[in-house]
């Protein structure tokens with residue numbers, strides 16, 4: 001019996017069936033977050049009783065703190081919403097759920113998110129209330145907009161009506177007063193600074209060589225094998241190594257294997273916190289994540305000081321990486337970024353650039369293997385584009401731009417496995433929308449549900465890159481938004497595109513591959529995560545181009 005089943009049974013005797021489902025989902029959620037403590041514990045019989053008591057205490061304490069946090073959030077937000085004037089239009093239909101102050105829909109939403117069932121979650125609500133409905137998630141009164149028009153509102157360029165918003169647990173984990181925390185003009189200036197100096201389309205081509213070298217280094221142990229040799233690789237780990245080492249090198253010139261591994265260890269602890277119950281209690285994943293973040297922030301602070309010294313002594317170049325650029329280039333208002341914001345931004349870059357790319361690449365390789373015609377088309381494209389290149393000659397911007405089919409494969413992958421299944425914004429002011437009032441302070445949520453909607457995509461579950469011969473896969477504008485949109489749209493999209501295509505190029509060149517588990521379950525542990533790490537059997541081929 002797992003801890004969640006035990007917990008559900010423990011409460012069954014004292015609670016009615018109505019709340020049992022909620023309790024079960026809660027206990028599953030807690031089990032997931034406390035997995036190091038709990039999921040390894042199998043309660044088998046008499047011998048385990050003291051362990052059982054400890055686990056019960058931890059689970060009950062955590063749940064009390066979790067509910068307390070939800071309750072406080074709810075009180076704070078309904079206070080804001082209560083300030084609406086008389087005669088205002090009604091709120092959208094919907095329900096704040098069973099016991100709204102105790103979390104309402106939070107657990108069904110999280111459950112749907114983790115199990116990749118967001119479309120079903122939204123469909124059930126839409127069938128009941130229509131495409132605009134209210135609910136309560138994470139103690140926040142939330143309005144879900146299930147339509148391209150809703151997405152358009154949320155991804156609007158200016159911030160008159162809505163602004164960026166992150167759930168409190170994410171804020172707590174990332175918050176160092178940087179890009180993710182700012183809104184308005186300060187956010188625009190900083191974004192512009194980062195984009196024009198590090199992530200813009202005119203800058204990213206400078207990293208192609210590093211990307212190609214890193215991709216080659218990651219697969220090198222197997223490219224040396226004899227043609228026809230076979231081996232099994234833990235794909236997700238390999239891809240995480242690639243993307244993490246790449247951003248370490250490009251952001252802080254960190255290449256030393258041991259140092260990268262140490263940072264990676266802390267980074268993994270930190271990123272586990274993103275799906276953890278936000279209970280800051282010794283022993284919880286969330287607490288470990290916060291501590292890991294502080295250690296990383298400390299290390300980044302030291303790197304900044306060290307680099308400043310090296311720049312002064314002429315031992316580092318002004319453009320060698322993101323860190324140097326930020327320390328030597330003022331933004332459009334003439335300011336050099338403050339250290340505490342730079343620390344935050346370095347952490348944010350590690351987070352946004354590494355697992356996102358790895359997760360997308362994993363799904364690209366998975367779908368390519370499941371769809372042999374896609375593999376053939378990719379081979380054809382890469383062979384034709386690199387025909388005539390000398391051995392060791394690097395890919396150019398022109399080559400990458402010509403890899404249109406490969407980019408369609410990535411786009412279709414991001415349609416089926418979007419990086420986020422839900423994105424929040426916050427209403428900045430009371431406003432009216434399609435006959436309803438959206439009160440200031442309410443959260444607005446767009447989900448990935450339209451990406452699987454047959455209204456917009458024929459056979460939505462079929463992997464078909466040819467959809468993207470048309471803009472947006474042929475769906476109406478504002479249906480497809482893999483990199484978000486408006487003033488917070490992902491500034492790393494060109495970087496991501498290049499690093500994914502370059503890896504695919506190297507992989508295609510040397511291997512054929514099949515999935516060890518063709519139907520491996522994909523969960524969303526924040527990002528798409530294959531249950532077994534996507535093991536793949538590689539067959540070494542003669543270099544294909």
Ligand code: HEM
Nearest residue numbers: 352353356357360419482483484485488489490492495496
């Ligand atoms: C396949 C890879 C990636 C996907 C699908 C992706 C997607 C996203 C999405 C959906 C957002 C939120 C946008 C919004 O709120 O509207 C975002 C934000 C962000 N991404 Fe990416 N991303 C990827 C890779 C990267 C990379 C490689 C970098 C940096 C090198 C990066 C840097 C950022 C940053 C800094 C933000 C915060 C922007 C802000 O708040 O203004 N991302 N990304």
